[in-house]
Amino acid sequence: MINKDKLEKFEKFANQFVFYLLAFFTGLAAFSYLFVRAEVSLIYSEDGRFVWGSYKAWIGMLIVGTCLLVSAKWLKKISTGRLWTILALVTFSFGLYVICFSKPFLKADASSVYWGAMEINHANYQSLLGYLKEYPHQLGLVTFERLILSVVPSIRFIRGVYLLLTIGSHYFLFKLCQLFFDREHLFMKYLTLLSFAFVPMLFFIMHVYGSTPAIFFLTASLYAFARYRLDKRMAFGLASSILLVLAALVRMNYQIAVIAMLIVYLLEALKRWSWKPFVQASLLLVMFIGANKGVVAYYESISGYSLNQGMPPTYHLAMGLQDGQQRFPGWYNGYNVSTYEKYKNDPEQMKAVGKRDLRKIIHYRLSHPRSSFIFFSKKWLSTWLEPTFQSIWSGPIGSPASVTFTKILNSIYNGGVLYKGLVIFLQALVWIIYGLTAFTGWSYRKIKNPLLKDIFLFISLFFIGTNIFHIGWEAKAQYTFTHVYLLIPIAVQGLCLLMDYAGKKGYIGQKDSPVEN
Structure with missing residues (x-):
């Protein structure tokens, strides 16, 4: 017989473990940021280095942190709606x-996906024998871009759509938090300010890759999930699952988000002793598996090509454990592509080589614990402590064809004064986000609303899961910017807690919501 009390205790322990683990990762990142940051050169090759102990960074942290605290009086005087509208218009105009x-x-994968989508829209399926055969997981993103390009086949147009998606992500994150806090609550104003201040979200519209639509679908999914829990309407539950599956289709790494939501449903079932979360989890899993198989089957049917033999995952794992030469450890170094090209005509040999190389590099890492500790430390630091998250690198740099036409943009994209100022500002901002998130993680019991706690639990699982995933898998800073963006509500909660502890009462009171008992 199932012991209900033991299951409930396990659910509480799991929550505690996740939030403390979140506090560990973000606290370690905040502490490390005081002494070091990663820097990716503004050239195509992604050469990387670490910058140690900059007094400019400390001054930037002091200035940005002070401005954040003293802005409370100013924020009280402006309506949240006006603040959001002004920042949205500024973002849209600059975009x-x-x-x-x-x-x-x-450039890079964004170019391959874009031109693959363009060719398929014109019934040219050659890309399915090249790049898309190597990376069939990109077919979801190709489908998404094909829909946009069927309206206007233009790079500038699709960048414009990505700009709208970015503002849409801010909107759904705002609407999500508004379910728990009054519109004029200081929490909502800080959320608005920090969301728009996290400008890697804006600069990544130039890359036209999967992260921007994925974070849009994910924030919309979280909003629908919260509405489902509040209103008990299955339409919201279905929408939440569909949107989450779409996020995972356009960005493979968002499969971690699907796993995170499945865990949330499982813990919810244990907490509420209900079968309904199991049904929702099963629906999500079936939709996710079906959508992935369906996309591949569709392109096989229209092209007549077999797409089941992509690049083996062992190639990415082996590369993620190798030195990066001029790049950071565990970053892309060309191993996966060169090995695939060598053995692509012999599928069995291709798989065998991947397994062999993976075993060799794992054995080496286990046999050299000191160098492996240094390797993984550098890999982790380079993934999470690059202030711009490669949002500038992903834009118009690295090629004569990708020039900008103004002094302002040249200063940003060619390492000028504006770029250097942006790095200092973002290092301070991300340091604050990490630090405040760590504080919330340690103080998670202060979060009284169970649904808000579940939202924070999902974000924490997504963040932790991605940390663990990139310990082995190929890593890049650009893979993680949306995960840091999602930490902002948790960070703002920590800021409000700190201000409350400092004697500024009334900043924490949560809006009463008809949450399930």
Whole structure:
């Protein structure tokens, strides 16, 4: 017989463990940021280095932190709606400025996906024998871009759509938190301010890759999930699952988000002793598996090509454990592509080589604990402590074809004064986000609303899961910017807790919500 009390105790322990683990990762990141940051050169090759102990960074942290605290009085005087509208208009205007005054040029995977989508829209399926055969997980993103390009086949147009998606992500994050806090609550104003201040979200519209639509679908999914829990309407539950599956389709790494939501449903079932979360979890899992298989089957049917033999995952794992040469450890170094090209005509040999190389590099790492500790430390630091998260690198740099037309953009994209100022500002901002998130993690019992705690639990699982995933898998700073963006509500909660502890009462009171008992 199942012991209900033991299951409830396990659920409480699991919550405690996750929030403390979140506090550990973000606290370690905040502490490390005081002494070091990663820097990716503004050239195509992604050469990387660590910058140690900069007094400019400390001054930036002091200034940004002070401004954040003293802005409370100013924020009280402006309505949240007006603040959000002003920042959205500024973001939209600057986004259009960057799009219009930069050449319509894409690079790396973003270019391959874009041109693959363009070709397939014209019934040319050659990309399914090349890049998309190697990376069939990109077919979801290709499908998404095909829909946009069927309206206007233009790089500038699709960047404009990505700009709207970015503002849409801010909107759904705002609407999600508004379910728990009054619109004029200081929490909502700080949330608005920090969301728009996290400008890697804006600069990544130039890359036209999966992270921007994925975070849009994910924030919309979280909003629908919260509405489902509050209103008990299955339409919201279904929408939440569909949107989460779409996020995972356009960005493979968001499969971690699907796993995180499945865990949330499981813990909810244990906490509420209900079968309904199991049904919702089963629906999500079936939709996710079906959607992935369906996309591949669709492209096989229209092209007549077999797409079941992509690049083995062992290649990415082996590369993620190798030195990066001029790049950071565990970053892309070309191993996966060169090995695939060598053995692509012999699928069995291709798999065998991947397994062999993975075993060799794992054995080496286990046999050299000191160098492996240094390797994984550098890999982790380079993944989470690059202030821009490669949002500038992903834009118009690295090629004569990708030039900008104004002094402002040249200063940003060619390492000028504006770029250096942006790095200092973002290092301070991300340090604050990490530090406040760690504080919330340690103080998670202060979160009284059970639904808000579940939302924070999902974000924590997504963040922790991605940390663990990139310990082995190929890593890049650009893979993690949306995860840090999602920490902002948790960080703002920590800020409000700190201000409450400092004697500023009334900043924490949560809006009464008809949450399930």
